Amino acid sequence: METSRIPGFYNMTVDERIEMLKKLHDFSDEDIDNIHKKAPLTTDTADKMIENVIGTFELPLGLGLNFLINGKDYVVPMVIEEASVVASASHIARIVRKSGGFTTEAAERLMIGQVQVVGCSDFPAAKEAILQNKEVLLEAANNAYPSIVARGGGAEDLDVRILNEDSNSAYSQMLVIHVYINTCDAMGANIINTMVESLAPIIEEMTRGKVYLRILSNYADKCIAKASCVIPPELLQTGEYSGEEVRDGVIHAYEFAASDLYRAVTHNKGIMNGIDPVVIATGNDWRAVEAGAHAYASRNGTYSSMTVWSKDEYGNLVGELELPISVGIVGGATRVHPLAKFAMNILQVKSAKELAQVIVAVGLAQNLGALKALATDGIQKGHMALHSRSVAVAAGATGEMIDIIARELIKEKQIRVGKAKELVEQYTK
Known part of the structure; x- marks a missing residue:
């Protein structure tokens, strides 16, 4: 990808846009057929993906342009039916690139597998038994999925909590074990579930309890991606509104969302307007990402804004967004669905961490697009x-x-x- 800055792209016909893409990427004729001429997902392929298939259901696939992230250009595939989202994200990305682009980072790739244990006669003793045998359990988990260990991942740590120990209900008393698993470049649901399921008999023997649920958690708070941007006010000037007025309007709008549940829900929905389309386009589980994001917005005990907008000492608008982003670039629909493979080809990301960083940057851009519109002419125009x-x-x-x-x-x-x-x-x- 030479640049994500393609002036006049929105004015081109679909055929002209395809020709432009062919100049930027070495796409095969099959790739072009998949997005432009033929039904990219055949019913035969769909029938192997889910149950009771009768056909396929399509949504528009657009491109988010102008994205400069950590000094690298990205053309971002977005699948969404709502008007103005792709245009808004591209507009903000153009503004942000003038001030150096987005800065992003991603934490360690640790996903969580949970094991629920009930019926322990002595919960503290059961917890201690698990902790004393941590290395035994981690080894057993890794033996259950040696291929991920060979790729540099696997179970790395665990911890234990006792829930509702003082409750009068035996149903609510339980021990919960969290196994932290590095899934490398896979989202890793099957890896995680296989590992924690393999631990059930060992844990029952150690705790003298009964294991019920053994499953991943979609609250991937050990898999955080962060994006930020710093924008001089002169780049925000819009019509009759000065850059300072737009900046202050954005910050006031953020403070509204940070202080009010009713506004926060709509504010955060706008952020997910940017995030979900990229997750869908790349064949990832947008429901998992959505659920984790909203849970993270409640991590301090009150549901609030996912983003933070402020003014720095120089008068610049500063935006920040951090969220758990559990996505992969291998396995699942990313390697089955023709358009998901095409989207990954456009993005040119080399790791799940990099994909997560692109996704969170688009979320930040989309949020600013909505707040900027609300602070000026209103979003409806x-x-x-x-x-x-x-x-x-x-x-x-x-x-x-x-x-x-x-x-x-x-x-x-x-x-x-x-x-x-x-x-x-x-x-x-």
């Missing part, structure tokens, strides 16, 4: 301008008529299907 095209199509417009109808809907400030149908009838008489 840009959103509805893009939505008008979808309304025109729904009303039966085709070809050049789509843009004509869309412009008229915006002009008359009536972006609804009924009005669009009236206009289509007028233009087709």
